[in-house]
Amino acid sequence: GNSVTQMEGPVTLSEEAFLTINCTYTATGYPSLFWYVQYPGEGLQLLLKATKADDKGSNKGFEATYRKETTSFHLEKGSVQVSDSAVYFCALSGTDFNKFYFGSGTKLNVKP
């Protein structure tokens, strides 16, 4: 079946530090992979996505590469800001794009 595992938080970093949030998945077929972000009091927003192996999704300085050989989609950012403090969810969607499978979310706290 399909499932997503991501690192447990919270992750606390100082401003301008390097960020990695690990995400691995189990899936049948060839899923699409996503990172969503949820700021306090708001809904989940799509941050980036990748639809096939070796694709790199990027947005707002965040990047993640679809690694089929390691079944991973780790989120990275070279220099985090206080405004990046949020909960980050890794997710996959099957080939029919009908259902999403989410990880448990990782809370990121960035301190000035």
Place this chain on the structure above:
Amino acid sequence: GAVVSQHPSRVICKSGTSVKIECRSLDFQATTMFWYRQFPKQSLMLMATSNEGSKATYEQGVEKDKFLINHASLTLSTLTVTSAHPEDSSFYICSAREAWRGTRDIFGQGTRLTVV
């Protein structure tokens, strides 16, 4: 941009009562809406998929008589937790999909339900 408004954001109810959560798509029509539930430190789990004008499709293990879903219009879906118990306390979140958006589902801000 497209927004999904979920209401209420927090609700506390007594055991045995029913609670209704609304999910509205603003500025777009949602042919399909999804309801998720999240327990602390666990994944968002899909509960059901609802298409406008038809019965919801529930995931395995979700009690359809307990979690009533109505998608009566293209902009509104409701989830009613009937005869709530403390174990129903959770974070519920909806998402809405417009026909042409493909995988770009728009999520509401979620509802924190506490049953006392």
